[in-house]
Amino acid sequence: MIKLDAKIPEGPLSEKWTKHQSSVKLVSPANKKKLDIIVVGGGAAGASAAASLAESGYNVKVYVFQDSSRRAHSIASQGGINATKNYKNDADSDYRLFYDMIKGGDFRSREANVYRIAEISNKIIDQFVAQGVPFAREYGGHLANRSFGGVQVSRTFYAQGQTGQQCTLAAYQALMRQVKAGKAKIFARRDMLDLVVIDGRARGIITRNLITGEIERHSAHAVVFATGGYGTIYYLSTLAINSNGSAAMAAFRKGALMANPSMAQIHPTCIPVLNEYQSKLTLMSESLRNDGRVWVPKQKGDKRPANEIKEEERDYYLERKYPAFGNLVPRDVASRAAKERCDEGYGVGETGLSVYLDFRDAIENQGKDAIKSKYGTLFDLCEKVTGINPYKEPMRIYPASHYTMGGLWVDYNLMTTIPGLYAIGEANFSDHGANRLGASSLMQCAGDGYFILPVTIGDYLADQIRIPKIPADTPEFDEAEKAVKDKLNKLMSIKGTQSPTSFHKRLGHILWTYSGMKRNEKGLKKALEEIKELQEEFWRDVRVAGELYELNHELEKANRIADFFELAQLIVLDALNRKESCGAHFREEYQTEEGEPKRDDKNYSYVAAWEYTGDILKSVLHKEELIFEYVTPVKRSYK
Amino acid sequence: MNITLKIWRQKNRDDKGKFVTYKLGDVSAEMTFLEMLDYLNEKLIREGADPVAFDSDCREGICGMCGLYINGRPNGPRKGVTTCQLSMSAFKDGDTITVEPWRAKAFPVIKDLVVDRTSFDKIIQAGGYISVNTGAAPEANAIPVKKENAERAFDAGICIGCGSCVAACTNASAMLFVSAKVSQLALLPQGRVEAKERVRAMVQAMDELGFGNCSNTGACEVECPKEISLSHIARLNREYFTAGIT
Numbered sequence A: 001m002i003k004l005d006a007k008i009p010e011g012p013l014s015e016k017w018t019k020h021q022s023s024v025k026l027v028s029p030a031n032k033k034k035l036d037i038i039v040v041g042g043g044a045a046g047a048s049a050a051a052s053l054a055e056s057g058y059n060v061k062v063y064v065f066q067d068s069s070r071r072a073h074s075i076a077s078q079g080g081i082n083a084t085k086n087y088k089n090d091a092d093s094d095y096r097l098f099y100d101m102i103k104g105g106d107f108r109s110r111e112a113n114v115y116r117i118a119e120i121s122n123k124i125i126d127q128f129v130a131q132g133v134p135f136a137r138e139y140g141g142h143l144a145n146r147s148f149g150g151v152q153v154s155r156t157f158y159a160q161g162q163t164g165q166q167c168t169l170a171a172y173q174a175l176m177r178q179v180k181a182g183k184a185k186i187f188a189r190r191d192m193l194d195l196v197v198i199d200g201r202a203r204g205i206i207t208r209n210l211i212t213g214e215i216e217r218h219s220a221h222a223v224v225f226a227t228g229g230y231g232t233i234y235y236l237s238t239l240a241i242n243s244n245g246s247a248a249m250a251a252f253r254k255g256a257l258m259a260n261p262s263m264a265q266i267h268p269t270c271i272p273v274l275n276e277y278q279s280k281l282t283l284m285s286e287s288l289r290n291d292g293r294v295w296v297p298k299q300k301g302d303k304r305p306a307n308e309i310k311e312e313e314r315d316y317y318l319e320r321k322y323p324a325f326g327n328l329v330p331r332d333v334a335s336r337a338a339k340e341r342c343d344e345g346y347g348v349g350e351t352g353l354s355v356y357l358d359f360r361d362a363i364e365n366q367g368k369d370a371i372k373s374k375y376g377t378l379f380d381l382c383e384k385v386t387g388i389n390p391y392k393e394p395m396r397i398y399p400a401s402h403y404t405m406g407g408l409w410v411d412y413n414l415m416t417t418i419p420g421l422y423a424i425g426e427a428n429f430s431d432h433g434a435n436r437l438g439a440s441s442l443m444q445c446a447g448d449g450y451f452i453l454p455v456t457i458g459d460y461l462a463d464q465i466r467i468p469k470i471p472a473d474t475p476e477f478d479e480a481e482k483a484v485k486d487k488l489n490k491l492m493s494i495k496g497t498q499s500p501t502s503f504h505k506r507l508g509h510i511l512w513t514y515s516g517m518k519r520n521e522k523g524l525k526k527a528l529e530e531i532k533e534l535q536e537e538f539w540r541d542v543r544v545a546g547e548l549y550e551l552n553h554e555l556e557k558a559n560r561i562a563d564f565f566e567l568a569q570l571i572v573l574d575a576l577n578r579k580e581s582c583g584a585h586f587r588e589e590y591q592t593e594e595g596e597p598k599r600d601d602k603n604y605s606y607v608a609a610w611e612y613t614g615d616i617l618k619s620v621l622h623k624e625e626l627i628f629e630y631v632t633p634v635k636r637s638y639k
Numbered sequence B: 001m002n003i004t005l006k007i008w009r010q011k012n013r014d015d016k017g018k019f020v021t022y023k024l025g026d027v028s029a030e031m032t033f034l035e036m037l038d039y040l041n042e043k044l045i046r047e048g049a050d051p052v053a054f055d056s057d058c059r060e061g062i063c064g065m066c067g068l069y070i071n072g073r074p075n076g077p078r079k080g081v082t083t084c085q086l087s088m089s090a091f092k093d094g095d096t097i098t099v100e101p102w103r104a105k106a107f108p109v110i111k112d113l114v115v116d117r118t119s120f121d122k123i124i125q126a127g128g129y130i131s132v133n134t135g136a137a138p139e140a141n142a143i144p145v146k147k148e149n150a151e152r153a154f155d156a157g158i159c160i161g162c163g164s165c166v167a168a169c170t171n172a173s174a175m176l177f178v179s180a181k182v183s184q185l186a187l188l189p190q191g192r193v194e195a196k197e198r199v200r201a202m203v204q205a206m207d208e209l210g211f212g213n214c215s216n217t218g219a220c221e222v223e224c225p226k227e228i229s230l231s232h233i234a235r236l237n238r239e240y241f242t243a244g245i246t
């Protein structure tokens, strides 16, 4: 029986991390040389961790499924990264960022973890600047800031709409430097298909070489998963299309707990679905809500072009409903408000499933050049995808799956319930509760990778220095390799009639309908049934073209979708269990008369961590009670 | 619309490879080029044939994973777009479209349209970074950077490493790719310290990896989906020249 221990250090909130750092066990440089660490993932989290661990002396092996770690999904993140520098003299502080994140997450995250990330946020910016990230600057040469949803200060650092690209490349370059130094080795085009656990400890992984199809074994003293989020489970999402939940499910099946799996963020500002062939939805960064105003016509079904609709005929519904935060309300609030307007028949565009995001006033007040310098790349992107020129007419936007707050359960040291297995970045559940605030994921990924994991992993590895190289010819490796081969062979042998993608589309549709922005018990139960049926159909009728031992994208997809079926059921179980509305999780049964979410702190102030038992539907719930010592959970109001 | 596709099919690295022709009906102008290939693949799967292998991930022009040689041009007929951003509205009913992988000695074909670009990683390994260990950074505002320089560094830093420049070049040179990183880091005070070593090492790596020389044809700039300017090559040349005079 697993007992959850978050291992939160004693002491006042603002001293926990400092004290923890001075009390964790250390590994000497001479001993680090003898220790191997596997890092799966090369995004903002994986690359920063791998580079830092290698710099400090460990032998690091990095696995990514793309052809280079530079291409991880992090590269696509747009709007910015937070830090509490208070360069704007707007009374920002670590405490404020901490509070904003706790409140933004609707009081469903751990105080100690969130405070720590706020506390190290400034060091992250220092590091990126030193590595050559060309953040936006003021005329005096100092760093510029802007604000993001859910906050009232300007603490976001940015490089136009390509902040993630610049930060990810900086971490990638640091990693490449370690490759040259011989301390890190990259295994690109590898899919990690299983975790190997020996005597209860994570000791290795099984990968498939995506070029030759060979199944390979890799061993190490510790394993780090920096495998990103699973928002692609909805099929259409803003994530890179190959993002997936397979690493999380591999760990889950080997005994790691999955925390809050149903906490999925639906981002309000995405380019709406344009046609049935669409493979991907494009995000329009939230930073646009700094200057853009969201509206729909006051008249139902008004089909006139936006520019012909007069000021008094427009409903700036966010400003109307939430005067204090206006267009900058958090994502979950903005998304539900857009859905509500569209469901009521006020939506615009051909399908009626979109709302306007308008820059007319901003351009009038600040001039086109000022707007261009802030959002140039995003406006161009919008025009490329939709043909709409946002300098001249409003963009159209609609919510889309974007981020998963849920993920592998980790303690304060970022270790899962499997000793020696760590999860960092979007892959863990740790810092965002029921809703993530903008520009805080890159921060968390880089914080985990640069500054937290390199400290906390030492505490574990200090006890491992006498363990020689881990052999990869043990029965545990044999067994894991066999399980992987059996699963792949089974997928290849079905030879049915339907493509893996067609199943993914149908699965995504079920989840979007019943477990998306709004959920209710009846719908969720229906979803469980439908997913189960579809899963059976998949294992009966999927057609995986090509061969096992060659480059085979269809097999890669099929394997990921097979895991998605399990994860989807876990998501629904979690959503069914949580009989309250909080953050992104909106249960229609639990709302106020005005349609605002009703949280239930008495019964649900916990992290739901699920344990695998062999049958996904019989997964066991463990509760990590959330204890609030420094903030008082209040009703989250942005009015 | 109806189109005819002539697609390069090659089983693996050692296979000789050949063009195979496919007729595809019901193509919508709203599809992206890759969605059209998805559509073709779904059809091939239904017919029991082998789908065409091609790379993509972000599908929004930022990861650099896609990149096809379409009708004799990297990323097809439109300017300033990656292959994943290319819309089928660039083509018309009855068109024949030739689709090939990048062709360059330093980018061997792995299968069909998928190539191996690890040589780009190797160029970065040679010196495309600033040597600062985690934790050793000074306060971010300690070193002011002229707004203009930060912006120019950004303009170079947006390279997505897709390889279009190499594919466009008659010499298969990687000069635009190399110059973008050299330029970005040389424009920032943080990167100046190692500027000389960096430019030498990166250019040397490029030569050793089998990329050709730059003969200033400018095709790379024209075909770069991120419209990275040739002026970065000029800056690289200046950096390289002064790096020689120690």
Ligand SMILES: Cc1cc2nc3c(=O)[nH]c(=O)nc-3n(C[C@H](O)[C@H](O)[C@H](O)COP(=O)(O)OP(=O)(O)OC[C@H]3O[C@@H](n4cnc5c(N)ncnc54)[C@H](O)[C@@H]3O)c2cc1C
Binding pocket: A040, A041, A042, A043, A044, A045, A046, A063, A064, A065, A066, A069, A071, A072, A073, A074, A075, A076, A077, A078, A079, A080, A081, A163, A164, A190, A191, A192, A193, A226, A227, A228, A229, A238, A239, A240, A243, A244, A246, A247, A283, A285, A402, A403, A424, A425, A426, A427, A438, A439, A440, A441, A442, A443, A445
């Ligand atoms: C369009 C968009 C814009 C965003 N903008 C912002 C923003 O402005 N600010 C912000 O803070 N956040 C933003 N985010 C969120 C942020 O980008 C992500 O949460 C973050 O980048 C996740 O980073 P990561 O390192 O955890 O994982 P990823 O970058 O997703 O990397 C995952 C890595 O794991 C590897 N991997 C995964 N599974 C396997 C496997 N089975 N085998 C081998 N390798 C595997 C992949 O190859 C990859 O290298 C945005 C997200 C999107 C979608």
Ligand code: FES
Binding pocket: B055, B056, B057, B058, B059, B060, B061, B062, B063, B064, B065, B066, B067, B082, B083, B084, B085
């Ligand atoms: S798929 Fe990422 S750039 Fe085209």
